Amino acid sequence: MKRYNESALKSFCEELLGKMGMSKLDSGVVADSLVTANMEGVDSHGISRLPIYSKRFLDNRINISPNIQLQEKSPSVLVVDGDNGLGHVISYHSILKGIEMAKSTGTTAIAIKNSNHFGTASYFCKLAAEQNLVCIGFTNSPPGIAPWGGKKAFFGTNPIAFGFPTDDDKPVIIDLSTSIVARGKIILAANQGKEIPEGWAIDREGQPTTSAEAALEGSVLPLGGAKGAALALAVEILTGVLSGAAFGPKVKNLYDEKEIEPANVGHFFILLDIKKFIDLDVFFQSINMLLKEMKAVPKALESSEIRYPGERRRQEALNSLKEGIHLPDSVLGELVRLGEQFDIPFPCPMKTDLLT
CATH class of the missing domain: 3.30.1370.60 (Malate/L-lactate/L-sulpholactate dehydrogenase, NADPH binding domain)
Structure with a gap:
């Protein structure tokens, strides 16, 4: 299974968008948003969207600047x-x-x-x-x-x-x-x-x-x-x-x-x-107590942990930092071809003992 470094994927996105005319600040935002989605396990909103965005920039259906x-x-x-x-x-x-x-x-x-x-x-x-x-x-x-x-x-x-x-x-x-x-x-x-x-x-x-x-x-x-x-x-x-x-x-x-x-x-x-509503420290104490008490609720038989929204994404992102981001062959092929169109090589897979 091929996995890719998040920084390398962001750099690829930034360089590609920059060549099409997007500013450095804006290309950094788009790259960060897309790759972060992949890192968090939301692949449907990740780098797989880059080819269609690029196509719409090139046919002037989306204004790149x-x-x-x-x-x-x-x-x-x-x-x-x-x-x-x-x-x-x-x-x-x-x-x-x-x-x-x-x-x-x-x-x-x-x-x-x-x-x-x-x-x-x-x-x-x-x-x-x-x-x-x-x-x-x-x-x-x-x-x-x-x-x-x-x-x-x-x-x-x-x-x-x-x-x-x-x-x-x-x-x-x-x-x-x-x-x-x-x-x-x-x-x-x-x-x-x-x-x-x-x-x-x-x-x-x-x-x-x-x-x-x-x-x-x-x-x-x-x-x-x-x-x-x-x-x-x-x-x-x-x-x-x-x-x-x-x-x-x-x-x-x-x-x-x-x-x-x-x-x-x-x-x-x-x-x-x-x-403007409540002292910030009081808010933090209360929300921490709320989450702690929620997670302490007796678990259903099939549940190993009660997590609040955002915890799973955070853990997925931490795993992606260590293990890399997996890209399906269909998405990978599109991105490689897109890079070739602009003479930008797609990053090489990570080298890790986890890969087979």
Whole structure:
């Protein structure tokens, strides 16, 4: 099994994006976001996305060097026009400005339009948590979920994320789609020629399917049935309607080769400065007690440990630092070819006794 060093993968991403015209700062953000997703075991939002991003930069469907407009509508409201840039870049600059504002006022709401896919929402929650801010993040996406009772995809998978800092650099990070599974996992399965588990999706006729291709033509099932569909609607209103971005089927699909219009994805963030609500030390004492007491709850027979959201990702990242990041052959082939296109050699696998 071939595994790759995270620093080498980041350098590859940065060099590739730089050759296409992205600034050093922005390429570093995108590379860090993508490779961090791989390190944390979220491969569907990792470096496998680099080929499609690159293709859309080259065919001018995504602006590689956007003129991002950050407008302070009030001391606590930031409205952003992303100029059709990549979502990672737009959200990063928006979050930095939002953190500055929240530290002054206590709260900031950020509405973003004219964006694109932004990777994992957890990435931006962690940026805020590092500054001892709470972050709640939302994004819409191309149609993936049918409204409850329907069979045609209408809402995006529309994730919701929360980030809460702790005093030991182990934040609570909650990142979940309003679908039963992120659509990116189905895209990855389709690219690898794999089936998906039962209960993930329906085909275009509304029938359950284990075919990734049929699922992409049909609909991902909402998380918790009608409740997940209701949450998807709420996210659509915040990210699409309130921000002025596209909503529902008007959000364009990055993977649709026939599409020429900008995706116009919308994001929405809420930032809270803990110190404006409660003494920071008291907050840390309370959240640590909460987590400790939660983890001390008697375990079910099949459970070896109770973990809070963010712990598994952190452990996966630590393992990846030591053992490297595994890339499927299909993803590896795409990345090698992409590197060859720009005369950038893909990194060599790590040498370790763990490899066979």
